[in-house]
Amino acid sequence: MKNSYQKIVIAGPVGSGKTTAVNTMSDIPVVGTEVKASDETKLLKENTTVAMDYGTVALGGKQKLHIYGTPGQKRFDFMWDMLGENCIGVVLLVDASAKDFKEQLAFFLGKFSDLIAKSSLAVGVTKTDEPGAAQFREVREAISEEFKRYPVFEVDARHKPDLMLLVEALLFVIDPKIQVDVSG
Amino acid sequence: MKRAINIALVGFNGFRYLNNLKYLIEKHGNHKFNFKVVETGAQVRFVNADSPEGRDHLTRHQPSFTTLVASEKPLSDSQYVINKPIKSAAIHQLLDVAGSAFIDSQHAHTRDDANTDKKAKQNVTKMPESFVEKSDKSEDVLPGGKGQAKEELRFYQPHDYLQGRILQALSKNKGSDDCIRFIKPYSQSELLMTISIADGLVYMPEGVNKIDKFYGILMAGTEVKTQIVQMDKNHKSELFSSGCMSLDKLIWDSAVGASLGRLPKSTDSSTTIKMKYWPNLSRLKLRGGFTQIAALWTQNSYSIGQVRDFLPQYSQQINAFYAAASALDLFEGGEHLMVTETAKKVDKGLFNRLFKWIKS
Ligand SMILES: Nc1nc2c(ncn2[C@@H]2O[C@H](COP(=O)(O)OP(=O)(O)OP(=O)(O)O)[C@@H](O)[C@H]2O)c(=O)[nH]1
Ligand SMILES: [Mg+2]
Numbered sequence: 266m267k268n269s270y271q272k273i274v275i276a277g278p279v280g281s282g283k284t285t286a287v288n289t290m291s292d293i294p295v296v297g298t299e300v301k302a303s304d305e306t307k308l309l310k311e312n313t314t315v316a317m318d319y320g321t322v323a324l325g326g327k328q329k330l331h332i333y334g335t336p337g338q339k340r341f342d343f344m345w346d347m348l349g350e351n352c353i354g355v356v357l358l359v360d361a362s363a364k365d366f367k368e369q370l371a372f373f374l375g376k377f378s379d380l381i382a383k384s385s386l387a388v389g390v391t392k393t394d395e396p397g398a399a400q401f402r403e404v405r406e407a408i409s410e411e412f413k414r415y416p417v418f419e420v421d422a423r424h425k426p427d428l429m430l431l432v433e434a435l436l437f438v439i440d441p442k443i444q445v446d447v448s449g
Numbered sequence: 450m451k452r453a454i455n456i457a458l459v460g461f462n463g464f465r466y467l468n469n470l471k472y473l474i475e476k477h478g479n480h481k482f483n484f485k486v487v488e489t490g491a492q493v494r495f496v497n498a499d500s501p502e503g504r505d506h507l508t509r510h511q512p513s514f515t516t517l518v519a520s521e522k523p524l525s526d527s528q529y530v531i532n533k534p535i536k537s538a539a540i541h542q543l544l545d546v547a548g549s550a551f552i553d554s555q556h557a558h559t560r561d562d563a564n565t566d567k568k569a570k571q572n573v574t575k576m577p578e579s580f581v582e583k584s585d586k587s588e589d590v591l592p593g594g595k596g597q598a599k600e601e602l603r604f605y606q607p608h609d610y611l612q613g614r615i616l617q618a619l620s621k622n623k624g625s626d627d628c629i630r631f632i633k634p635y636s637q638s639e640l641l642m643t644i645s646i647a648d649g650l651v652y653m654p655e656g657v658n659k660i661d662k663f664y665g666i667l668m669a670g671t672e673v674k675t676q677i678v679q680m681d682k683n684h685k686s687e688l689f690s691s692g693c694m695s696l697d698k699l700i701w702d703s704a705v706g707a708s709l710g711r712l713p714k715s716t717d718s719s720t721t722i723k724m725k726y727w728p729n730l731s732r733l734k735l736r737g738g739f740t741q742i743a744a745l746w747t748q749n750s751y752s753i754g755q756v757r758d759f760l761p762q763y764s765q766q767i768n769a770f771y772a773a774a775s776a777l778d779l780f781e782g783g784e785h786l787m788v789t790e791t792a793k794k795v796d797k798g799l800f801n802r803l804f805k806w807i808k809s
Binding site: 271322324325326328330353400401402405413414415416417418419420426427429430431432433434436437438439440441442443445446447 | 649695697725726727729730731732740741743744745747748749759795797798799800801802803804805806807808
């Protein structure tokens with residue numbers, strides 16, 4: 266069926282909250298591929314995603330939204346290209362408590378720039394509440410000029426309203442003049 | 450025993466006015482109402498639709514048995530709206546309907562709204578003429594929205610509110626390493642908040658949730674004392690460690706709270722402007738339509754008037770958004786910017802379903 270298959274891609278570095286975000290948004294338990302972390306990731310966290318997280322939301326009328334969380338480790342970046350088809354937009358999560366958040370931002374915005382140009386983007390800055398984390402405005406200021414027109418919000422990946430606001434903003438960027446009708 | 454229902458008045462100002470209403474409300478016989486000066490703890494609100502506060506309130510709440518409305522112009526045919534001048538019979542009728550609905554809602558959560566509505570409406574239309582208060586006191590209580598009142602509904606003077614006082618103190622101390630202490634309005638020494646300019650953080654001794662009530666208070670002619678204090682690094686990091694508000698949030702929220710759907714005085718609605726970047730909406734005071742308004746002004750240049758044309762249903766929210774975003778200095782002139790229509794073709798059905806999911 267035309268347009269019945271639509272997705273949102275959640276991208277970002279290791280530990281930025283992608284798996285958590287997919288879980289928070291999805292109707293169904295997330296089909297994940299988490300394993301105990303080995304190599305350099307182990308220093309950061311216990312579990313890491315090796316293939317991708319997958320969740321869905323029933324939108325009514327047979328339409329489904331598919332949510333994909335990409336693995337954060339760079340050695341899985343071949344998987345990122347597969348996610349571009351029928352993509353509504355990219356939600357990029359950035360961890361404000363990571364020392365190298367600037368490099369991470371630049372890296373992911375670069376990697377996903379083609380997909381963003383074809384779809385939309387919303388940036389969620391997570392873990393600003395962690396001790397020693399960068400201030401939200403430092404993270405926002407680290408985003409390069411060409412992406413300044415996209416929404417950047419402070420979020421907690423465990424908090425649904427935060428994620429919904431990101432998705433809402435991402436949609437409005439695609440068509441800011443849309444006359445929304447949620448009655449039907 | 451009759452349980453009292455707490456009722457707050459929104460946007461009714463003036464001593465005599467309030468006392469008259471209080472008298473009318475407490476004189477009501479069928480349900481017991483406790484009169485509240487502030488909204489805290491109120492179960493029912495009685496809203497003056499012709500005041501800035503009331504208009505703002507109605508952008509967030511539909512008339513219902515918990516939101517009773519008095520309006521100059523007929524707003525809707527809801528039985529929870531009465532027309533001005535307020536007549537004692539009409540207000541008692543309103544309190545009857547609302548009181549019963551309120552009690553019902555406490556008893557049973559599932560109620561046949563349609564039926565109650567119909568019954569209530571019949572009651573209202575059956576009101577005998579003789580009940581109508583003819584005294585001109587009611588006119589006096591609720592002045593007709595002419596001339597100055599209209600102006601007051603469209604524009605406000607930021608300096609008359611906390612918003613303006615904060616911005617003024619900040620502009621006097623730009624780039625400073627010092628902190629600014631604000632003393633509570635109408636107080637000699639009680640601390641309202643301390644702002645660390647360089648860190649962009651605000652400490653509030655009573656916690657960040659208590660500041661809200663100061664945003665909408667009209668302070669024209671009132672002094673709000675400020676003091677500049679120097680703090681060493683340790684003292685600062687201790688004071689501004691956790692539980693602080695970001696300065697951006699204070700500025701934004703205080704502007705929304707002061708605007709109440711009005712534009713800052715002498716704003717030109719025809720100049721084309723654009724936003725430099727998105728405000729951090731997830732942590733700021735939100736009003737219906739803010740996300741879409743932000744999208745419009747970050748993707749292209751528009752005048753306030755143009756944004757109003759796209760989203761006529763949000764005209765007050767557009768004003769509040771503009772007030773807050775301009776207080777944060779988010780706008781830049783847009784004359785030189787290209788106005789191109791870049792919107793992608795979207796599947797409207799899918800988008801409406803997505804928005805429905807978001808709002809669910
Ligand atoms: N303190 C804090 N914790 C958060 C926030 N958002 C998410 N978390 C937590 O941070 C951790 C993030 O882990 P994941 O969701 O597994 O991160 P991921 O992006 O999937 O990581 P990889 O799969 O390894 O790439 C979880 O324990 C979350 O509960 C936040 O805003 N603040
Ligand atoms: Mg993961």
